[in-house]
Amino acid sequence: MQEERRLAVLRAIVEDYVSTEEPVGSKALVERHGLGVSPATVRNDMAALEDEGYIMQPHTSAGRVPTDKGYRLFVDRLTTVKPMSAAEKRAIATFLEGAVDLDDVVSRSVRMLSQLTRQVAMVQYPTLSRSTVRHIELVALTPSRLLVVLILSTGRVEQRVVDLATELTDLDLSDLRTRLNSAAAGPVIADAVEALRACVPPVDGATTAAVVEVLVDAMVDHRSDERIAVGGAANLARYGDSFDSAVRPLLEALEEHVVLLKLLGEASTGGLVSVTIGTEGPYEELSATSIVTTGYGPRDEAVATLGIVGPTRMDYPGTMAAVRAVARYVSRILDEA
Amino acid sequence: MQEERRLAVLRAIVEDYVSTEEPVGSKALVERHGLGVSPATVRNDMAALEDEGYIMQPHTSAGRVPTDKGYRLFVDRLTTVKPMSAAEKRAIATFLEGAVDLDDVVSRSVRMLSQLTRQVAMVQYPTLSRSTVRHIELVALTPSRLLVVLILSTGRVEQRVVDLATELTDLDLSDLRTRLNSAAAGPVIADAVEALRACVPPVDGATTAAVVEVLVDAMVDHRSDERIAVGGAANLARYGDSFDSAVRPLLEALEEHVVLLKLLGEASTGGLVSVTIGTEGPYEELSATSIVTTGYGPRDEAVATLGIVGPTRMDYPGTMAAVRAVARYVSRILDEA
DNA sequence: CATTGGCACTCATCAACAACGAGTGCCAAG
DNA sequence: CTTGGCACTCGTTGTTGATGAGTGCCAATG
Numbered sequence: 191m192q193e194e195r196r197l198a199v200l201r202a203i204v205e206d207y208v209s210t211e212e213p214v215g216s217k218a219l220v221e222r223h224g225l226g227v228s229p230a231t232v233r234n235d236m237a238a239l240e241d242e243g244y245i246m247q248p249h250t251s252a253g254r255v256p257t258d259k260g261y262r263l264f265v266d267r268l269t270t271v272k273p274m275s276a277a278e279k280r281a282i283a284t285f286l287e288g289a290v291d292l293d294d295v296v297s298r299s300v301r302m303l304s305q306l307t308r309q310v311a312m313v314q315y316p317t318l319s320r321s322t323v324r325h326i327e328l329v330a331l332t333p334s335r336l337l338v339v340l341i342l343s344t345g346r347v348e349q350r351v352v353d354l355a356t357e358l359t360d361l362d363l364s365d366l367r368t369r370l371n372s373a374a375a376g377p378v379i380a381d382a383v384e385a386l387r388a389c390v391p392p393v394d395g396a397t398t399a400a401v402v403e404v405l406v407d408a409m410v411d412h413r414s415d416e417r418i419a420v421g422g423a424a425n426l427a428r429y430g431d432s433f434d435s436a437v438r439p440l441l442e443a444l445e446e447h448v449v450l451l452k453l454l455g456e457a458s459t460g461g462l463v464s465v466t467i468g469t470e471g472p473y474e475e476l477s478a479t480s481i482v483t484t485g486y487g488p489r490d491e492a493v494a495t496l497g498i499v500g501p502t503r504m505d506y507p508g509t510m511a512a513v514r515a516v517a518r519y520v521s522r523i524l525d526e527a
Numbered sequence: 528m529q530e531e532r533r534l535a536v537l538r539a540i541v542e543d544y545v546s547t548e549e550p551v552g553s554k555a556l557v558e559r560h561g562l563g564v565s566p567a568t569v570r571n572d573m574a575a576l577e578d579e580g581y582i583m584q585p586h587t588s589a590g591r592v593p594t595d596k597g598y599r600l601f602v603d604r605l606t607t608v609k610p611m612s613a614a615e616k617r618a619i620a621t622f623l624e625g626a627v628d629l630d631d632v633v634s635r636s637v638r639m640l641s642q643l644t645r646q647v648a649m650v651q652y653p654t655l656s657r658s659t660v661r662h663i664e665l666v667a668l669t670p671s672r673l674l675v676v677l678i679l680s681t682g683r684v685e686q687r688v689v690d691l692a693t694e695l696t697d698l699d700l701s702d703l704r705t706r707l708n709s710a711a712a713g714p715v716i717a718d719a720v721e722a723l724r725a726c727v728p729p730v731d732g733a734t735t736a737a738v739v740e741v742l743v744d745a746m747v748d749h750r751s752d753e754r755i756a757v758g759g760a761a762n763l764a765r766y767g768d769s770f771d772s773a774v775r776p777l778l779e780a781l782e783e784h785v786v787l788l789k790l791l792g793e794a795s796t797g798g799l800v801s802v803t804i805g806t807e808g809p810y811e812e813l814s815a816t817s818i819v820t821t822g823y824g825p826r827d828e829a830v831a832t833l834g835i836v837g838p839t840r841m842d843y844p845g846t847m848a849a850v851r852a853v854a855r856y857v858s859r860i861l862d863e864a
Numbered sequence: 865c866a867t868t869g870g871c872a873c874t875c876a877t878c879a880a881c882a883a884c885g886a887g888t889g890c891c892a893a894g
Numbered sequence: 895c896t897t898g899g900c901a902c903t904c905g906t907t908g909t910t911g912a913t914g915a916g917t918g919c920c921a922a923t924g
Binding site for chain 2: 329341422423424437438441445
Binding site: 529564565566567568571585586587588589 | 895896897898899902903904905
């Protein structure tokens with residue numbers, strides 16, 4: 191069928207353009223790929239593909255370049271999963287397993303991901319709201335000054351200092367500690383907040399209330415929810431041309447973690463790898479970049495998102511495989527912890 | 528004196544070149560600055576300055592550009608401190624005071640510094656080795672699994688999980704906690720390590736020993752010592768020309784925190800602002816960049832270093848003032864904590 | 865009706881070249 | 895030591911023409 195060949199042509203154009211970074215012409219196409227037709231035929235197909243908006247030419251009489259719509263079709267229908275090699279899998283696993291704490295897991299993931307994809311990688315810290323409280327620890331710095339340490343199931347530790355109106359004895363302290371822990375340990379953050387508030391005694395609860403407020407603050411603190419690690423910015427240097435159009439805005443976006451979180455959040459859909467291409471994304475300035483993300487988390491619950499950003503002209507199959515693989519292994523690590 | 532005017536010419540060249548980014552010629556010089564002499568005179572001075580290696584011309588018959596040696600002289604002898612405005616000071620103070628914990632202090636400092644200088648900013652986390660232990664907390668996750676939390680005077684929290692061969696009762700636990708705290712709390716890390724090791728009981732000390740080892744590990748862990756925050760990479764986009772020669776290697780260096788730590792460490796000299804210009808630095812690839820750093824820490828002890836990297840062609844007086852100001856305010860914040 | 869070879873046409877890229885001008889070095893006079 | 899004058903250098907800019915990759919269209923073919 192002609193229709194089928196057209197898709198083959200589109201695929202060939204995408205693959206060639208991704209590897210050569212140059213508009214691809216009809217002649218080069220038939221040479222490099224084994225389509226058994228003449229350049230003229232391909233030209234006809236190209237004209238049709240252009241009419242339908244899948245490809246375009248940067249200027250008259252130059253080769254064709256995929257449009258966002260073209261990439262979209264390629265990703266949705268023309269891509270065959272390209273599994274990681276056994277060696278790569280092993281490398282990922284052993285590297286991630288060397289991590290000593292949550293920070294380390296995240297930073298290693300970012301590094302791994304950026305190396306595998308040769309793109310800028312982002313890993314969101316596991317969100318507080320979907321994790322549970324493992325333990326609350328109170329440390330008296332002075333009799334009226336308390337260090338509150340909140341330990342979460344994801345391994346994250348939040349700490350706050352609170353000044354009290356009254357002085358606490360050791361006994362008070364351990365009593366309070368017990369009460370707080372039995373109230374908060376176990377349930378999801380949102381429920382734990384309720385439970386904590388409920389355990390403030392009706393009379394003379396000022397001190398407890400102060401501590402509880404700090405805890406709640408730490409639990410719901412959006413600043414923590416919004417933490418994100420970024421790495422591989424050096425890969426931006428490979429962009430070569432299109433510096434102004436792609437690198438500059440991206441560099442600026444990387445500083446604004448809020449923007450990145452929106453990019454990550456925008457797409458996260460279940461266990462699948464999500465791809466946002468060029469203008470499909472929410473930011474005008476990033477119209478030359480694509481985002482590949484997926485969720486991760488212990489026990490197959492996605493508590494956070496990780497992914498990469500790169501030029502629309504990227505190796506989608508390879509990138510998607512890498513993102514999926516890293517997410518899988520990070521989830522496994524979190525399972526064990 | 529001629530000598531005096533020559534220095535004035537050098538200063539003028541540096542200032543003009545920094546602001547225009549273009550080689551500066553004799554005519555433009557006398558116009559823009561109020562030196563009361565003719566272009567010809569300035570040309571003679573320039574020739575002399577070039578002989579002495581303070582300036583150079585990129586190609587015959589173009590304007591002059593300062594050499595590293597020229598910048599060095601400028602920084603050492605021709606720079607007058609340019610104090611921050613009251614408004615700037617206030618902005619720094621209030622922004623930094625909003626921080627809730629150490630991580631936040633550091634990340635705010637980086638952001639502040641990069642905004643003030645419009646350069647890439649780096650802030651090293653306070654080093655463990657020069658800080659003291661404030662508290663050690665033990666939490667039994669299960670009877671034979673212990674979460675060890677180490678709280679340091681700088682506000683940093685390190686946490687480790689340790690699996691024990693034996694099971695611990697609550698009594699054992701609080702006993703151990705007391706012993707460890709009395710041994711380690713107070714002295715500098717290096718001494719605390721000794722004290723901890725000394726308090727392992729000679730017989731049946733296996734459990735204690737295990738915990739102590741984890742603590743010591745956390746204390747001396749170089750990974751923690753080497754933490755550093757980087758920000759303002761978007762400012763690299765302003766480099767304009769000289770992308771390959773300056774931005775690319777810098778972007779790569781930013782990924783390698785080891786490199787940055789070396790840059791920060793290379794110079795830190797007491798309370799003064801240190802400036803490393805171009806080839807004075809340890810890295811060939813960074814020969815087009817300068818580093819401006821200074822130490823900071825509570826009570827005027829420098830426990831860590833912060834600073835910026837930027838093109839050799841930068842506003843040294845302004846940058847130095849900003850670096851010093853931020854260091855001063857961060858130190859003050861750490862004092863209070 | 866899809867495919868193909870032929871062919872005229874477009875247009876970005878590159879090299880050669882000339883005009884321009886900013887900036888210099890040098891020299892002789894003040 | 896300073897200054898005006900002057901010839902010289904050389905990077906920059908704009909023009910022009912040749913080159914060639916690539917296209918679109920058309921008529922011929924299976």
